[in-house]
Amino acid sequence: MLETRALNVRFGGMRVVKDVSLTFAAGQVTGLIGPNGAGKTTLFDCVTGFVKAHTGTVLVDGRPLRRLAPHLVAAAGVARTFQTPRMFDSLTTLENLVVAGAPASSLSSFLTTFRARHHRSLVDLLTTRAREQAAFVGLTEVRENRADALSGGQRKLLEIGRALMREPKVLLLDEPVAGVNPVLARQIAATIRQVAERGVAVGVIEHNMEFVMANCTHVYVMAQGSELASGAADDVRRRPEVLEAYLGGHQ
Numbered sequence: 001m002l003e004t005r006a007l008n009v010r011f012g013g014m015r016v017v018k019d020v021s022l023t024f025a026a027g028q029v030t031g032l033i034g035p036n037g038a039g040k041t042t043l044f045d046c047v048t049g050f051v052k053a054h055t056g057t058v059l060v061d062g063r064p065l066r067r068l069a070p071h072l073v074a075a076a077g078v079a080r081t082f083q084t085p086r087m088f089d090s091l092t093t094l095e096n097l098v099v100a101g102a103p104a105s106s107l108s109s110f111l112t113t114f115r116a117r118h119h120r121s122l123v124d125l126l127t128t129r130a131r132e133q134a135a136f137v138g139l140t141e142v143r144e145n146r147a148d149a150l151s152g153g154q155r156k157l158l159e160i161g162r163a164l165m166r167e168p169k170v171l172l173l174d175e176p177v178a179g180v181n182p183v184l185a186r187q188i189a190a191t192i193r194q195v196a197e198r199g200v201a202v203g204v205i206e207h208n209m210e211f212v213m214a215n216c217t218h219v220y221v222m223a224q225g226s227e228l229a230s231g232a233a234d235d236v237r238r239r240p241e242v243l244e245a246y247l248g249g250h251q
């Protein structure tokens, strides 16, 4: 569903992502792990058009994306979340979901005319979808609460719900359970598995190995910008080169 081919990212003279070719398959949760600074987030940033690729190709459904710009990547069906959730703190859970479902090209006008009459039917439609999405991610009870009143884990769930409002084919999650209490982490994991069961290709960067072991069917390991290993989660984590990378052998 999502593929990178020989992707390279440079920051100044530093190669941060080096010839990385990964596949995120439909209906699967694919893990992307590796020590701090390995280039994982930069890879997601590049795939979603937030940083520029030096060379390489990103394909969605086998078709190369001609230009990697965030709105074009989103329009191709790729959604993402960030390490620190990005949302509108002064809006409620439901409003945040509604806004996330608005067509990207008209987002600013949509925001300014949020309550205007000629947007009524779109708002009604999006509100219905937002209620369904709030229920799907388990946030019905707090759907009228402001986003800044939610717990860290609830904000992670809201961010996933926001990403799902555009019905993506690919969902990339950057550390979805980092700093989240175990109860909400299980809820997040269950939500992610359900998203994959719907046929979405889910890619997850996560340092929590317990989460990776339990939820990822396939895992890629990055170290110092390169792909170091890949395979089944349990197999990959036993490999000497992976252990060495985590212990600092590749620094």
Ligand SMILES: Nc1ncnc2c1ncn2[C@@H]1O[C@H](COP(=O)(O)OP(=O)(O)OP(=O)(O)O)[C@@H](O)[C@H]1O
Pocket: 011, 016, 034, 035, 036, 037, 038, 039, 040, 041, 042, 043
């Ligand atoms: N905007 C930037 N400008 C310059 N260097 C950057 C920038 N963003 C990241 N880097 C560098 O690129 C390298 C890869 O960083 P990146 O955040 O992608 O790693 P990561 O694997 O996601 O790490 P972590 O697990 O700690 O989030 C690091 O050396 C980092 O310092």
